[in-house]
Amino acid sequence: MSIAVKELKPVFTKEEITSRVREMGEQICKDYAGQSLVAVCVLKGAVLFFSDLVRALAPLELELDFLRVSSYGNDTQSSHEVCFKKDVELNLRGKNVLIIEDVIDSGLTMQKVKEHFLVRGAKSVKLCAFIDKRERRITDIKIDYSGFVLERGFIVGYGLDLAEKYRHLPGIFEAVVEESNV
Numbered sequence: 001m002s003i004a005v006k007e008l009k010p011v012f013t014k015e016e017i018t019s020r021v022r023e024m025g026e027q028i029c030k031d032y033a034g035q036s037l038v039a040v041c042v043l044k045g046a047v048l049f050f051s052d053l054v055r056a057l058a059p060l061e062l063e064l065d066f067l068r069v070s071s072y073g074n075d076t077q078s079s080h081e082v083c084f085k086k087d088v089e090l091n092l093r094g095k096n097v098l099i100i101e102d103v104i105d106s107g108l109t110m111q112k113v114k115e116h117f118l119v120r121g122a123k124s125v126k127l128c129a130f131i132d133k134r135e136r137r138i139t140d141i142k143i144d145y146s147g148f149v150l151e152r153g154f155i156v157g158y159g160l161d162l163a164e165k166y167r168h169l170p171g172i173f174e175a176v177v178e179e180s181n182v
């Protein structure tokens, strides 16, 4: 199966993203005032959102760490197999963990990652996702902080990829694709 991108339709501009990230940062700072926190970036997709958001959390006592999981490969559909490729390095026992993710789609990735941190002894695990995409959800994962809700559409940019492309774009776009068996 090959996937060709026919068009990139603008969904959120760089300015809309910046303003929403600032609001999310203010809310998280209020909620965690006086507490320490480990912010975990879920690589690769969350890398741009993470680096913007943590700078909006400057008043908090924060540690940063990175996890790498993958389930989409080069496709626009989840393989339903969440493959852990790199674990966090900090000891999470007794810590407040905030998972920072680019998109929740089926919810499978976050279901597995949340369970993983609870097993590692975190005191609390909350989820912050920039895009909450609803149509393909098959879990009842709770998103504690979400940037924007979308019903459908495979999106790219601001860290999100299609077959590793488009992650570097500062805005978010819907990739209109054509699939063929050749």
Ligand SMILES: O=P(O)(O)OC[C@H]1O[C@H](OP(=O)(O)OP(=O)(O)O)[C@H](O)[C@@H]1O
Residues within 6 Å of the ligand: 042, 043, 044, 045, 046, 069, 070, 071, 072, 073, 078, 101, 102, 103, 104, 105, 106, 107, 108, 109, 110, 161
């Ligand atoms: O809710 P789900 O259906 O599980 O989809 C969401 C996950 O899929 C993407 O990761 P991907 O497997 O593409 O890896 P990547 O972050 O390296 O792009 C995205 O970054 C999320 O981690």
Ligand code: HPA
Residues within 6 Å of the ligand: 072, 103, 104, 105, 106, 133, 153, 154, 155, 156, 160, 161, 162
């Ligand atoms: O819409 C999406 N775009 C990019 N990666 C994704 N992973 C799950 N959903 C998406």
Ligand SMILES: [Mg+2]
Residues within 6 Å of the ligand: 045, 072, 073, 160, 161, 162
């Ligand atoms: Mg991806």
